[in-house]
Amino acid sequence: MKSLLRILMFLLSSLSEGYPWCSLQAWNMDTFTQNGDIILGGLIVVHSGYEPPELTFRSVPEPPSCKGFHRRYYRDVLGMIFAIEEINKSPDLLPNVTLGFSIFDSCMSEVRAIWGALSLVSGTGAPIPQYDCHGSSKMAGIIGETMSALSLPVARILGVLHFPQISHGASTSALSDKTNFPSFLRTVSTNTFQNIALSHIISMFGWTWVGMLVVDNDVGEQGGQIIRKEIEKRGSCVAFIEKIHLSYPKDKIQRVVYVIKESSANVIVLHSPEAHVKGLLDALYDADVIGKIFISSASFTITPGLFSKKAWKVLNGTIGLMPSTGAIPGFEEFLQNLHPKQASTYPFIQTFWEVSFNCSGLERENIRNPNVSGQANLCTGKEDVRDLIPHLFELNDLSYTYHSYMAAYAYAHALHALLGCQPGNGSWRCSSERRTRPWQVLQYLKKTRFRAKTGDWVTFDSNGDLSASYDIMTIQVLNENFQLVKVGTFNPRALQGNTISINTSSILWNEKYSRVPHSSCSTSCPPGYRRVTKQGQPVCCYDCVPCSAGEISNHTDAVKCLRCPSDQWSGEGRDQCVLKFVEFLSYQEPLGLVLSSTVMIFAIITFFILLIFIKYKETAVIKATNRELSYILLVSLILCFLCCLVFVGHPSKFTCRLRQTFFSIVFSISISSVLAKTIMVILAFKATSPNSSLKKWLGLKIPCGVVGLCSVAQTAICSAWLLSDPPIPRMNTESVYNKVILECHEGQNVYFYGSLGFLGFLAVVSFLAAFLARNLPDRFNEAKLITFSMLVFCSVWVCFIPAYLSTRGKYTVAVQIFAILASCAGLLGCIFVPKCYITLLRSERNSREHLTSGRRFGVERL
Template sequence: KASSLGFFPALGHPLFRVHILALVFAVKEINENPQILPNITVGFHVYNNNFYPSWTYLATMKLLSTWNRFVPNYKCDDQKSLPAVIGGPNSNICSHMLIYSSAPEQNDRNNAAFFHWMFPNGNTQYLGLLQLLLHFRWTWIGVIYEDVESLQTFVMKLLPLFSRNGVCFDIIEKLPGRSLISDVTEVITDWIVTFRLVFSSTARVMIFHGEVQSMAKLRTVENFFTFEGIPVQDKGKLWIMTGDTDFTSSLFQRTMDINFLHGALSFIIHSKEVLGFRQFLQTRNHTLEKGDGFVRAFWEEAFNCLLPGPAIDELNENICTGEEKHVTLPSSVFEMSMTSHSYAIYNAVYALTHAFHAMHSSPLKRRTVIPGRRESMLTQQSWQFIFGSAYTQVYTVFQFKAVNVFHKRYRRAKKEGKPYCCYDSLPCPKGEISNQTDMDSCSQCQKGYYPNKDQDLCIPKVVIFLSYAEPLGIGLATSAVALSFITTLVLAIFVKYNNTPIVKVNNRMLSYTLLISLLLSFLCTLLFIGRPQKMTCLLRQTVFGMVFSVVISCLLAKAITVVVAFMANKPGSKLKKWIGKRLAISIILLCSLTQVMICSLNLATSPPFPDSDTDSFLQNNVLECNEGSGTMLYCVLGFMGFLAIISFIVAFLARKLPDSFNEAKFITFSMLLFCSVWLTFVPTYLSSRGKYMVAVEIFSILASSAGLLAFIFFPKCYIILFRPEQNKKEQLMRRKC
């Protein structure tokens, strides 16, 4: 006995050659297996619909008529009865026939009992697609679909589900679903117009929902844009293909590359490697098989040769040998393994065969209930449209090549007047990062970190402080040591020549105290250099304030002593009792103790402590001493400024006194320099940040102290060392102002 299957592919495409061979291989395996349908040979007829629904109607009517005698609705022989029909993987064709289909499922409740879809329910794929979009937070997308019945469900029912889950659409474009053979120019023109809109879209992710033959059209469009100098892969789009689309292209596209698909994601039906199929393709002599009416067209176009025949010139150099191998064809044209669509056809053949086997193995008649209708008994002859088992498959996501489509360091800003999920992509402000896509706002790095160049990662800030290892620290430390050495040298000169008139006349005790204080003021700047520690932070401003108060109080005592000494020489003056060391000591102690009280109050209420400044510099974390109360620091500086102004006024008033008492003019110049330095210090200090604030203060201490040393002591040292003849009492008495 023989039993035949009908198969409806569209044979104008090399993909369907693979489908036919999958069908042939399945039938071959079944006929060679004695455990399935013993004593029955399974055969098949293949009908070419050429993508035309009308051809499908014609072939269906032939199935219902006498073999080779087409009389609609009349069938007089039962010997050639087809028990089942397998439709090709094109849903637009399958929708015009009652078949067992390998195309994606459609909703047809009236004919549900006469259909069995080998593709899984499309809703499963769409839910997986939604999960994929939400997982990567791709919520601004475009959709392109072919205008066929099976895809209308996706647009009408499932896209609203995407919207309810936060996915927004920049464009939803419909591509003409007419066949590739008819109206080719019009179809491709419409596709090109649509893809121009796609390229101008702001959406980076594009969902392409096509049919099995859509890839041939898509590659034609891509080739057009490449010819126009507009490479598709340069548009920065991430393509997501649905499982209905097959990647096998037409034969004339064999030389075209598929670079535009690099980075694309595709849903494919999960399939298994069928053992023996590759060997079957390699060993089968396709050109000698009888009954294969489609091999000639495929073979001649695929291998660019002509098969021998009565109308073919035997001397033609492009005569096919029949030994050509499928393996030499590009994989984009012919797959040597079963595609997911071919695997569905392979399984459809086996499913039908096992159903036939079960039916033939039992004497009982099979029955089925058509939904909404009464129960009906079906004989073997009427069973030909029924198959009663479920079939499920799993979708797999396949990626051609990984690409980065979305960038971080941006935040979302809602567009006014647009849908709720329509946003502009704005770069993060300076100093902020966005380490995820689709962030509503950028975030600050935690303390001690700063954004990298791409503003998608926080990296630790570089710790800096005024150290002895950097040029600025080395220069200031060297200057402090050098000035300390000079001060020590001047002190040594004064000690050595302590009995000379010029040393005596200027109050040796005050001169020694002033030199020692200047020495300490130079050395105290070393407390400002180096990594801030708890002890150095406590000492540096305190030592500086107290030492400088002693320096200025000594100058004030010198100026007041000059004035008192001159006024005490007047007849009847009561100031004679203040002449001597008592007045100078009193002034120094009063001024110094006042400063000590201010510094002690500062240490008791707001002691300085090591701290870090993470805000002044983007990439640096500045270690510094937090001075505690800024008010107390300015009280220390203010008191020194007050003493300096009093000293300047007294010295200025005493500058024209006789030479024998006149040190006032040197004090005047030194106080003028001192006040100028510290008045400049205040705005400079406040406008500086980090280690440069410390450097400004060190420079001010060194500059003002060096000015005092130069104006007060260098003239005296010059006379002591180079003009000893002027270092006599008589000479000093004769000098004029």
Template sequence: MVMMFKERHIGIVPIQEYNCASLTPFGILCFLECLVMKFHQHVLALVFAVNEINENPNTLPNVTLGFHIYDSYYDARMTYRTTLDMLFKSHRFNPNYKCGICNSLITVIGGLSSDASFHIADILRPYKIPQIAYGSFAPGKIETTHSNSFYRMVPNEDHQYMGIIQLLVHFGWTWVGVFAEDDGGGEHFLSTLEPFLSKNGICSAFTKRIPKQAHMGDMDELFDTLSNVYLPLMEDKPSTLILYGGSLTIMLLMTITYLPHPDYKGNASVAKVWIMTSQIDIILTGLQRGFDIQFFQGAFSFSIHTKELPGFQEFLQTIKPHSTRADGFLKDFWEQAFVCSFPNPQELVYEGGLCTGEERPSHQDATTEEWLMGEKHKLHDLQPWQLQPFLQGISFNNSAGETISFNANGEMGGGFDITNMVIFPNRSFQRVKVGSVSEGKGFVIHKAMIIWPRGFNQGIPISVCSDSCQSGYRKLKKEGEKFCCYDCALCPDGKISDQKDMDDCLQCPEDRYPSKDKDQCFPKHLTFLSYKEPLGVILISVAAFFSFITALVLGTFIKNKDTPIVKANNRDISYILLVSLLLCFLCSLLFLGQPNNVTCILRQPAFGIIFSVVISCVMAKTITVVVAFMATRPGSSMRKWVGKRLANSIIFSCTLIQSGICVVWLATCPPFPDLDMHSQSNEIIALCNEGSVLMFYLVLGYMGFLAIISFTVAFLARKLPDTFNEAKFITFSMLLFCSVWLTFVPTYQSTKGKYMVAVEIFSILASSVGLLGCIFSPKCYIIIFRPELNDREQLTKRKTY
């Protein structure tokens, strides 16, 4: 198509990007016709823009714009040839020869594909002729090779990449398939997108490169290509597919979905959510008649932001095939757009009926790309290279009310619209804007406006490799698979996960514990052996009861202090022993209640010193019996030890040593109140930290040492004459005492929390009761129930009492 001009013209390369020689059977030829339909809409938009400029005397006064259209046939050789032909038009091809009308060329509008535009730039760059591209290209390649030649009427593609990522994140699609055209643009797309996928927790189930040109003549090669793409396309997972490419990419993909495949036995109508880049969005309209496009129902596409252009729809209504002779494409366009045919003597049957030329659009895609150029400048003597600084600094409002300007990289600002494809039963469709992504406004999506593919029953599709791990579980990576594929493992003890799909469980704070489902942390309860709880009440009652019994025994002994049975075996030691046992029962109360500084400092030292006095008294009584027996022998030197002095010395010295140990303990590392956060999962244990465990066990060890000595002496003296012998009862008492405290050590170590305290209280009470019962119960029995036996003569005659 050629538009005549007066002063200036613009070259358009190309309008059709396909290689006819590479397309053969399977109904693919219909694509060629359909592609013309979409590209013709681009031409109509350009015609409208040029007419608007030419008809407005205030835009370019005394200047009329025109344009030529050239076809590259999707071939590098043809692209170079047509570009040179545009520059050096003549009857014969003469490079660097300019004649007449061609001197008016000021700029070139490139094609949709990056390769075609780059080939054009290779020719234009030496002549400093600017190229305006309206296709979306990989920015890195442009900036490094053709930065001085390109002015892109599209935003930076990086916005589109981030829009894809944000769309996936918004709907939770972490398992996606990626199809990309096998060229530089596709390689850049993959290298840019894949790091963002990983960074946002998204995995690509597969990445397939679609050949830029399918060599359809070789059937084996054709089916190899189909197999490489067909099988992953029809798998149930993933449900979300990303597609990057151009016109031939979508053609091949549609062919693949149309043809049956011998290796695939599944359901060929598996529902998918497609996410398409802007290049595919531009050319998708041409597929309406070729195949059933229900496969793309609900697809998302990123399209360059557009706005309704005033007057354009009215312009389209004025176009009729019979009145527009200069447009050689309009007839084909009309037949495809309205499914009709113009009369042809060679055809007897007309698909869809005859065209009248009066048909009007219905359900046609109204999206167009409008590029308007113009400023109040004199262009009569303008050279192409002089347009470069003008384009670099251009900024104006077009007739749609939007600001047009290029940034430092030769890109137009703005962003991308996110459209949702709604396909009707008659194969017509409508693209509904459901969101946008731009540098200024960020990512915006309106979920209520989205129509999902029919296979998802209008619910939001799920595209994940593994089902979500619920709260209380963590993701456990599957060996040899991508990080999006995982099993779910229950959080370990002490940890929780309060969200879905957590990579690791969180440790609860020290003062909190995990719930049963391990999905939240509850505050721990402060626990200690309280006076009010049943166990505490029982221990208090036992301690009070035996304290009362001990006091009664002491009172009985004091009342009967002059009787032989009380005077035997040192009356004063019995008093000290009874008072010490009373204090033992009472000191157990220091272990009850919430620990504080006073109770923590007093409880263990008091317990250690008082029990040392008790054992010292028992040992003194036993040694007194032995010494008294030995002193009865004629000429014995032991008589000087008989009396109170020996017993008092034993009690004082043994108690002094234990007191010294306790003083050193309190002076160096005294006990203190503490909180145990870890022993119990759901409790904070209030306890007394012993300060120095060594000193604590040293106190116990010294008590054990005294007890062993007492037991040994008592055991050896158990067969002495009965009048002087208390050793049998002391032997039983010390045997019981040692058994209790030997059992105490492992039991104390194996319990936690308040039960440790209960074990120690029980040991104190049990050993005290054993000493009280074994040593004093026989004497009390005689004093109370057999007073007639409490006589010296009777005691002398008795073998035992």
């Protein structure tokens, strides 16, 4: 782009070299000039629109014609002129030098803006780039353009020429690029901080679903994308981005209205100059869309007189950013002294007068101004402007006017330093008296630092930008009159966390809302839930999913749930972690009480059976059961029942070690005693022959050997268990999500299942031996009783294994206690209850004759 511009300028210069009068066919567009020793150019939007020319190809095209004179824009022109008049009156700033001005209205047209810039540079009113037709140009620099879209092409051209330009309204960050725009400076802040401020406002009010309206040009589209990134960076989402332009036909505007109306977003970011949305606001009111809240960027200037009453209804409650400004001393008095007779001094003054007082006839006698209504009277010049000044110019918000005022002062201080330069001081070349070069002015502008009458320090950084803050304003519409109220500030230089402050109580929202509006794609997820983004939707559109067991979310719209500590769980609402209930089988609870009571009952019953056996030890039935083994078995059963009590209660290091080892050893004695009884029954019936060699095994040797050997083997297993990895108490926080199970950790499972396996081996051997001896001839065959007892025993422990593995907590302990009780009760019931029945209730059967009748072999050896 830069190279093309250089070629264009070279060609234009070459064509003009032979003609000292610089003839070039050009449009006749008015430039308002006041002469002086040094001239400041002004490219300022005064009219809010333009009409493109009709191309008939039969005549020379006319320039775009301006329409919609606007008082608010005109205030920027007056701010520049007021500053120049102050400077000319000042004895300290540019003494003996008079500043003049040459102001051109671009009417929001890029064509007019470029044409005006080239005309100001040439000094002729004709667009001849870098060509001084008069031989002594007085133009020191240009103030403007007002808007970013107009400033970009102008700044690119002026940058090639190294012609200084200070914008009082263009904020796009693209202009900070000194490679492409080396001569551009501005008295407003770059929109980098504006974008951050907008995202802060949206985040502060909790709006997560917003729409966007951007002007349909490069500045609007690029700026809209940057704002979108900032919004998304703070966790919000953009529902739509629609383009708008003042040249849009009604059908395109209606399409934008439809998108806004159908969207669930109640907040819309407005990134566009105000003139482009005028028609859209009227269309929104006609479509009854008055419940949306607009958040406007600094490019949207809130101006009186531009919008209709319908548009103000739509804008009610709007929150907008404005560059922070100070008061301009004496400016209001300056405005009050305006009069249409000053047309030669102040440009557009007659048009301003006609529009302000809705009269006509000043510019051309008896010809009505198209900017005023058709019913307007002729102006008299006696209208009193003083009472209308605050309303006409909205003096409580001097944004952009203040900055055009400061731009004029920046030029004055740079020129003052340049004209006061002493040769040899500094590295720059001094200018001759009253003769300045734009490139010299540019160098001094970059180093300018001064304190204005407002008290503000003005200095440009390396990018030509000012470090500034923003005022946060709100529009309040009362009784069909609008009021602009400051409700906060945004200062990017403030300490972290204090960059933005908003007085929410000062905001009057749109009449549809009595409090802060809500704008989100999905309803907020309450505590106890987390957000899960809907497939194919932005992250702000989500479903609320309950937190999993053991996890919580303690605030709304949680992205993820937090896992509770191991000793806590998520509670019913899953919004806070609560201490888990510590569970163990206690004597105080019903299950522990029932089991311990059952244990004592069975232990007592077994003890009474032992007493019966001792009392009736000389009877035939008890003698036939091998009394010594019966005593050992009954005592071991009592201990088996009582060992269950160790499983109940708070686990400790001692009880954990005692539980399984004591149970295993005592149980091994019980089963080995049953095995010994079975072996003795078999031997007794096999040793009936007088010369049988088996008779020598009848007695206590075999029973004592079997019981001793088995119990010693089990004791060895348990000893190895205790020495290598003994059971210890443990807080189990994983098995049940809402409980802490206080249990005994068995250590290495090989020892636990090894001891159970040994008991199972003994039980199976006893069962097989008894089963094989079940048909021995005897009226009271004890082998059958042992078979049934072992069948019960094996069935119980086979069922125990899956039940033990599938239960958790105190129920695991209860299952083992129940297995011990059931198996011991099976032994007690199958082996000893029938003998007690005969002994106590059927004494006629408790005789040797009855037991030996009906069989061929005796039981003398039993």
